[in-house]
Amino acid sequence: MIHLRHATRRQVRSRARTAPGRGPRRPSRVAALAAVALALLAAGCGQRMPHHTEAELQGRGDIQGSIRFSWWGSASRNDKTNEVADIFEQDHPGVRVKREAADFSTYFNRLNVQAAGRNMPCVTQLQARQLNDFTDRNALLPLDPMIESGAIDVSDIPEDVLDTGRGPDGKLYMLPTGIAYDALTVNASLVEEAGAQLPPENYDWEDYGHFLESLRDGLPEGVSPANYQGGLPNFFIAYLSGLGEDLFRDGRLGFSRELLTDYWEMWVHLRDEGVTNSPDEVSEEPPSPEAGYVAQGDVVSDSGPGNALTPVQSALEGAHPGQRVTTLPLPSGPAGTGNILVSSGMAIPRNCGNVPTAAAFIDFWANDERSGDTYASDNGAVSNTRLLERQLNDPDLPETKKHELTLYEELVARHPENVLYPPGYTAVFESAFTRAFEDISFGHASVPEAVDSFFAEANAGLAN
Amino acid sequence: MKENDPGGARGGVGTLPGPGAPAQAAAGGARRRGGRAARDNRAAYAFLTPWLAGVLVFTIGPMLFSLYLAFTRYDLVSAPHWIGFDNFRHMFETDPRYLKSVRVTLTYVVVSVPLLLAFSLGLAMVLNRGLRFLTGYRALFYLPSLIGGSVAVAALWRQVFGEEGIVNKALGAIGIDHGSWVGNPGSALYTIVILQVWAFGSSMIIFLAGLRQIPRELYDAAAVDGAGAVRRFRSVTLPMLSPLVFFNLLLGVVNAFQAFTGAYVVSNGTGGPSDSTLFYTLYLYEQGFAQLNMGYAAAMAWVLVLGLAIFTGLLFLSSRYWVHYGDER
Numbered sequence: 132m133i134h135l136r137h138a139t140r141r142q143v144r145s146r147a148r149t150a151p152g153r154g155p156r157r158p159s160r161v162a163a164l165a166a167v168a169l170a171l172l173a174a175g176c177g178q179r180m181p182h183h184t185e186a187e188l189q190g191r192g193d194i195q196g197s198i199r200f201s202w203w204g205s206a207s208r209n210d211k212t213n214e215v216a217d218i219f220e221q222d223h224p225g226v227r228v229k230r231e232a233a234d235f236s237t238y239f240n241r242l243n244v245q246a247a248g249r250n251m252p253c254v255t256q257l258q259a260r261q262l263n264d265f266t267d268r269n270a271l272l273p274l275d276p277m278i279e280s281g282a283i284d285v286s287d288i289p290e291d292v293l294d295t296g297r298g299p300d301g302k303l304y305m306l307p308t309g310i311a312y313d314a315l316t317v318n319a320s321l322v323e324e325a326g327a328q329l330p331p332e333n334y335d336w337e338d339y340g341h342f343l344e345s346l347r348d349g350l351p352e353g354v355s356p357a358n359y360q361g362g363l364p365n366f367f368i369a370y371l372s373g374l375g376e377d378l379f380r381d382g383r384l385g386f387s388r389e390l391l392t393d394y395w396e397m398w399v400h401l402r403d404e405g406v407t408n409s410p411d412e413v414s415e416e417p418p419s420p421e422a423g424y425v426a427q428g429d430v431v432s433d434s435g436p437g438n439a440l441t442p443v444q445s446a447l448e449g450a451h452p453g454q455r456v457t458t459l460p461l462p463s464g465p466a467g468t469g470n471i472l473v474s475s476g477m478a479i480p481r482n483c484g485n486v487p488t489a490a491a492f493i494d495f496w497a498n499d500e501r502s503g504d505t506y507a508s509d510n511g512a513v514s515n516t517r518l519l520e521r522q523l524n525d526p527d528l529p530e531t532k533k534h535e536l537t538l539y540e541e542l543v544a545r546h547p548e549n550v551l552y553p554p555g556y557t558a559v560f561e562s563a564f565t566r567a568f569e570d571i572s573f574g575h576a577s578v579p580e581a582v583d584s585f586f587a588e589a590n591a592g593l594a595n
Numbered sequence: 596m597k598e599n600d601p602g603g604a605r606g607g608v609g610t611l612p613g614p615g616a617p618a619q620a621a622a623g624g625a626r627r628r629g630g631r632a633a634r635d636n637r638a639a640y641a642f643l644t645p646w647l648a649g650v651l652v653f654t655i656g657p658m659l660f661s662l663y664l665a666f667t668r669y670d671l672v673s674a675p676h677w678i679g680f681d682n683f684r685h686m687f688e689t690d691p692r693y694l695k696s697v698r699v700t701l702t703y704v705v706v707s708v709p710l711l712l713a714f715s716l717g718l719a720m721v722l723n724r725g726l727r728f729l730t731g732y733r734a735l736f737y738l739p740s741l742i743g744g745s746v747a748v749a750a751l752w753r754q755v756f757g758e759e760g761i762v763n764k765a766l767g768a769i770g771i772d773h774g775s776w777v778g779n780p781g782s783a784l785y786t787i788v789i790l791q792v793w794a795f796g797s798s799m800i801i802f803l804a805g806l807r808q809i810p811r812e813l814y815d816a817a818a819v820d821g822a823g824a825v826r827r828f829r830s831v832t833l834p835m836l837s838p839l840v841f842f843n844l845l846l847g848v849v850n851a852f853q854a855f856t857g858a859y860v861v862s863n864g865t866g867g868p869s870d871s872t873l874f875y876t877l878y879l880y881e882q883g884f885a886q887l888n889m890g891y892a893a894a895m896a897w898v899l900v901l902g903l904a905i906f907t908g909l910l911f912l913s914s915r916y917w918v919h920y921g922d923e924r
Contacts, residue, residue: 236864240884247671247889264887268672414868415757415778558885562865569869573780584691591689595888 180249181484188272190282190490197227198488199252203238205419208509215502219495226488236418239264239557246270251480253489257305258475259295260552265478266298267554272479272486273302274493282490284498287515294549295474306493307474309511312542313365314437314458314470315339316420318447321431321454325349329459336370336397336462343406346431358416358424358433359407361398362568364561366434366461370394372471372548373464382553383590388582395571395578402572410572421446428454434461437538438511441531458538468545475510508532512539559592664893671889682894693895695870696878699784700852703874707788708847712840715795719802720832733800740796749790749860753777756786777861780871787857787872798843805839806832837918845910852903855880875899 186192202212209232216228231252233241239261245251246265257265265271274296277283283306285293296305315330322329327345330338346356360366371378377385401407408430416424420439424430426446435443437458444456461469477496479489496502503518504525512535513519522528523536553560567585570576576584665682667675686693722732742748755761756776766773776782809832817827833840855876858866866873866881875895883892 243671243884243887268670270672409774410868411775411778412758413778415753415775418863555886558881558887562881562885565865566867566870569780569867573869575780575869588692592886595886 180482183272183486187486188276189280190277190487191280192487194223194488194491195225196485196488197229198254198483198485198492199229199231200254200256200492201231201233201238201242201252202256203233203235204510211506211509214505215496216492218499218501218505219492222495223488223491228492246480249482251482253479253483253485254492255478255480256475257478259305259307259473259550260556262296262305262478263298263552263554263556264558265480266300266304270480270482271298271304272481272483273304274306274479274490275303277486277490278303282487283494287498287517289514289516289543291543291546291549292472292474292514295472296476297551299551299553305474305476305478306497307476307514308497309438309475309506309508310514310539310543311473311475311511312437312470312539312547313369313434313461313473314440314538315432315461316425316435316440316443316456316458317432318425318428318430319455319457320451321350321354321428322346324351325431329457330462333463334459335373335464339462340397340401340406343401343432344404347404347406350431354429354431355408355424356406356431357401357408358430359398359402359410359413359572360434361395362413362565362572363434364564367391367394367564368471368550369434369461369469370464373462373466373469375464375466378550379553379593382593384586384593388586391582391585392578395568395581398568399571399578410569413572414569425456426450438508438535440535441529444531458534460538460542468542468547470542470545471547471550472542473511474514476514508536512536553593555592555595559595560589563588563592661893661896664890665897666894667890668888669890669893670887675890678890682891683898685891686894686898692870692873692878696866696873696875699866699871699873700854700875703784703788703791703854704848704851706785707791708844708851710788710792711795711798711847712843714792715799715843716802716836716840718795719799719806722799722803723806733803736799737796740794746856746860749857752786752790752857753861756782778868780867780869783861783868783871787854787861790857790861791851791854798847801839801843802836805836809835834919835921838920841910841914841918845907848906848910849903852899852906 200216202208204212212232213230216230220226220228229252242251242255243264246268251270274283278285285306288307292307292310293303295310296303296307298304317329319329325346326349327342330342334342343356350356368378371386371390374390376390379385398407408424412424420426420435421442423433423435423443425433425435426443428447428451435458440456440458447454447456463469477493479486479493483489496506497515498518500518500521503513503515503521506513508519508522513522519536519540523533523540528536563585567576567581567588570584571578571581664675666677666679668678668681669675718736722729722736726732757763758775758778760776762776763773776786813831813835814827817831822830853876854874858872858874858877859880862868862872862877864877864881866877876899879892879895879899882888882895
């Protein structure tokens with residue numbers, strides 16, 4: 132039996148070797164399969180870039196077919212956004228707006244993958260801070276020809292605001308639709324309870340320090356005058372702006388090491404003075420303003436998005452009924468205001484195959500009164516001054532929203548500096564800045580060491 | 596055996612032509628068999644094609660492409676630019692965060708895997724004592740394994756070990772005051788280790804099955820020889836379970852090297868505080884999808900593959916000294 136089995140195996144192996152069409156053909160079949168698979172892979176990896184006619188580049192043509200539209204935001208913002216898109220569809224029978232919403236924290240990572248597959252939505256919401264991640268890769272169409280042709284009307288958008296959507300080459304790649312600003316968010320009730328006064332108008336960083344010290348002894352136990360936010364890039368940008376210094380110059384850091392050293396030493400001093408909470412607490416603070424420590428009544432003041440006043444007030448009301456929160460401009464400096472504007476807006480990627488409809492949608496979003504009324508400056512003050520006035524004149528406008536929009540008007544009147552964010556700003560600059568300050572906070576590095584490592588990492592990253 | 600035996604083409608043991616069959620008939624039979632075999636092959640390829648195409652398109656193709664990308668600078672949109680070994684040089688010579696991520700990951704592997712094995716083996720031994728409601732306990736203890744890797748549980752973990760979390764509340768009740776566990780670089784990594792150990796169910800079930808296979812008479816013989824509980828564990832239980840320890844160790848190490856979700860959620864995707872939870876895969880993800888250095892991320896992925904292969908190889912090499920399959924002579 133054993134013998135037979137061995138003999139049989141040999142014969143079978145021999146047959147397998149000599150069977151016509153077996154051995155020699157196998158590689159060619161495998162090669163053919165591999166070729167098919169790789170072709171499929173190549174086809175699946177990315178779409179072809181469409182060829183746009185001159186008219187399409189000007190946003191002219193039939194407004195029809197479907198476009199994809201992506202944005203970030205919470206559930207309530209999604210509802211408003213959907214409502215605006217619905218109105219546009221009603222105005223243009225035959226047009227379909229396919230919607231893609233995501234949370235802010237994951238939105239740009241998804242967009243990067245879509246950009247890799249040349250599959251970005253025809254109308255893509257962007258923010259000035261990330262805009263040049265995409266202009267640098269030549270992923271967006273300039274909107275200037277569409278403005279010149281009249282497909283997109285920008286006559287009611289202030290020039291300073293419009294400039295926040297320009298790339299390094301001066302072309303407009305994103306139409307700013309909502310303008311955010313950071314503000315000092317302060318729990319006014321706790322300030323009153325501590326027997327202190329809000330900082331005076333045009334206050335500077337020294338005044339802010341005095342304000343925090345005046346709060347220190349009069350607050351309930353466990354409540355800190357400020358969040359320990361030396362690692363918050365927006366606060367530092369306000370500091371720089373007040374000094375008239377550049378954040379970036381020629382794609383590299385535009386300020387000196389000494390300046391950053393002074394800034395971080397100021398924060399370490401505030402911590403030593405006992406007017407901030409602990410680094411542990413800051414590092415575990417939830418990212419959304421509504422869940423932040425000011426909104427929960429655990430901290431009196433912090434830098435936060437000015438347009439989050441309404442949800443922050445609502446969250447504070449839930450946590451500590453009766454407490455009131457307000458917003459102030461960020462501290463100024465010898466060179467003037469510390470505030471800058473951060474715009475969000477809409478862009479059309481090069482891979483869009485329906486540019487006229489995308490341009491029409493952006494024009495509708497930026498100029499139509501129904502759009503302005505429905506969206507109600509949910510993601511920063513509406514950039515169109517006509518729509519802004521309309522909202523401000525609405526007698527039903529909630530008080531906190533009115534405060535948000537009035538403060539925006541006040542800041543725009545100060546002609547804040549326009550920061551041109553280089554590619555990689557968020558991933559490189561913000562991430563390295565926060566981390567370097569964490570190293571100081573947790574005693575892993577001295578201030579000069581952290582400054583050196585931040586400069587090395589940020590400049591190397593930005594150069595890439 | 597008839598030359599036109601329909602079973603002849605099946606290629607079975609009894610179907611080969613006998614030594615006395617006429618040569619022509621044998622040749623004809625071989626041709627028919629060849630034709631049938633070719634048809635069978637075609638059918639096999641047809642059935643295999645969807646799987647094969649999937650493997651080629653979704654596994655081997657991307658792997659080969661990522662190997663190519665590892666030697667390029669690639670920002671996801673522009674064409675990849677060949678830079679030779681620069682990514683690998685940058686990794687080991689000029690990127691301090693890379694080395695940090697290696698250190699964090701190795702610490703995680705070295706701490707979490709033995710803890711996981713010890714905990715799951717200990718619990719399996721307790722459950723192997725013939726408890727009542729054993730099935731219920733088993734199901735209960737297995738539950739964390741089903742949900743332990745989920746984003747929801749990782750988010751919950753952040754709450755449990757936060758400044759105001761349940762752990763601090765419990766410690767506060769006995770007079771221990773502690774700050775945030777996830778917000779402190781000294782303890783953040785260990786909260787993720789606990790998350791990993793908490794999902795002990797799979798390895799516990801495997802150990803429990805192994806324990807039930809150990810012959811009772813071995814313990815009886817050891818007891819007769821005067822062996823105490825510790826000696827019985829060292830000389831009977833461990834050697835008999837060693838193949839399963841090896842299996843769980845291997846799985847644990849491979850999983851731990853690739854851990855991502857816990858660190859991503861607990862640190863809000865930053866690897867913080869102060870890079871204390873910067874796992875290798877988290878840094879790889881950050882490089883690829885946030886910093887858009889996909890070439891560098893691909894190089895990191897291949898170094899991880901190589902590292903894992905070496906680690907696994909060493910484990911296999913070491914296994915001949917401590918894993919007993921019961922067939923040693």
